[in-house]
Amino acid sequence: MSEATRRWRRGTLVRDRALSASARSVTFAVPDWPGAAAGQHVDVRLTAPDGYQAVRSYSLARAGTDREIELAVERLPDGEVSPFLVDELEPGDEVELRGPLGGWFVWRPGEQRPVQLIAGGSGIVPLVAIARAHAAADSTAPMRLLASVRTPESALYRDELEQLRATAPTRWHYTRVAPPGWTGPVGRLSPRDLEREVIAGSQHPLVYVCGPTGFVEAVARTLIDLGQTADSIRTERFGGT
Amino acid sequence: MMRPLDGNVLAGPVSGLFAFDATSTRAQCDGCGDVAMIAQAMVYGEPMGYVVRCRLCDSVLLVVVERARHRLLSMPGVRWLRVDTQDDGPAGP
Numbered sequence: 001m002s003e004a005t006r007r008w009r010r011g012t013l014v015r016d017r018a019l020s021a022s023a024r025s026v027t028f029a030v031p032d033w034p035g036a037a038a039g040q041h042v043d044v045r046l047t048a049p050d051g052y053q054a055v056r057s058y059s060l061a062r063a064g065t066d067r068e069i070e071l072a073v074e075r076l077p078d079g080e081v082s083p084f085l086v087d088e089l090e091p092g093d094e095v096e097l098r099g100p101l102g103g104w105f106v107w108r109p110g111e112q113r114p115v116q117l118i119a120g121g122s123g124i125v126p127l128v129a130i131a132r133a134h135a136a137a138d139s140t141a142p143m144r145l146l147a148s149v150r151t152p153e154s155a156l157y158r159d160e161l162e163q164l165r166a167t168a169p170t171r172w173h174y175t176r177v178a179p180p181g182w183t184g185p186v187g188r189l190s191p192r193d194l195e196r197e198v199i200a201g202s203q204h205p206l207v208y209v210c211g212p213t214g215f216v217e218a219v220a221r222t223l224i225d226l227g228q229t230a231d232s233i234r235t236e237r238f239g240g241t
Numbered sequence: 242m243m244r245p246l247d248g249n250v251l252a253g254p255v256s257g258l259f260a261f262d263a264t265s266t267r268a269q270c271d272g273c274g275d276v277a278m279i280a281q282a283m284v285y286g287e288p289m290g291y292v293v294r295c296r297l298c299d300s301v302l303l304v305v306v307e308r309a310r311h312r313l314l315s316m317p318g319v320r321w322l323r324v325d326t327q328d329d330g331p332a333g334p
Contacts, residue, residue, distance in 0.1 A: 104265040
């Protein structure tokens with residue numbers, strides 16, 4: 001944990017785009033950004049005029065040493081920070097950022113084991129960073145992504161992931177509404193879905209699960225029931241529902 | 242109330258308190274003996290700070306409070322921390 005990591009830096013919003021009706025990609029220019037590994041996050045701190053501060057963690061959507069960092073933020077009902085980041089922040093505005101942070105929910109290009117990524121909702125963000133880093137490094141480790149979303153419209157980064165299909169193919173799973181013509185199951189990921197879609201435990205994959213707390217716990221428990229080893233499952237919960 | 246997070250979220254609040262990334266450090270729970278990464282612990286956050294509980298027995302492992310001018314770290318339920326010094330990354334399973 002270096003001095004560089006723990007100090008707060010100013011980030012200036014330089015680009016933004018809607019990812020869905022409730023999520024936005026925001027890219028900040030950050031002077032002296034030291035670069036990040038795939039899967040890491042930053043803390044974002046907002047300070048109100050009266051001095052009140054709120055800090056939240058957001059995953060980086062891209063690893064690497066650019067002087068720009070991309071976050072994807074989903075608006076949480078009753079959220080203190082996310083509605084501001086999604087709806088209010090305008091290009092040129094500044095926030096305070098601390099990072100890159102985290103050393104466990106991280107994938108490094110030297111890793112040779114097969115990788116299974118499993119996302120619930122906006123939990124896909126750090127997994128997009130991992131899939132991008134995997135392609136950028138020309139890694140030969142097999143990688144697959146299983147992404148659970150409520151509806152086709154709530155899927156984030158669909159186009160980017162489509163471009164990564166040769167190196168990290170994505171399987172979308174719909175819990176509420178599926179696209180027209182969809183013939184697969186609709187509903188929460190079942191043990192059967194996970195058994196069918198996830199790299200088998202016999203191949204000793206590294207498994208990264210990110211999503212709301214309930215999703216992560218249900219998926220991790222089921223994977224262990226299906227024979228995956230607990231130590232091979234890395235999880236990141238973001239609260240919410 | 243917000244549902245629990247996990248130890249990944251502590252990386253920022255404890256940065257600078259240790260000379261290493263504490264979230265990819267193994268700790269033993271003094272209550273039940275479970276050994277896990279700090280990142281795997283359950284974390285109940287805000288508004289007062291973070292209460293970090295064992296993933297298995299719910300014992301309080303750590304309490305982290307971050308304020309503008311100070312940070313407070315208490316480790317009532319940690320028997321030991323094991324720091325891997327071979328490289329910067331997690332040791333893996």
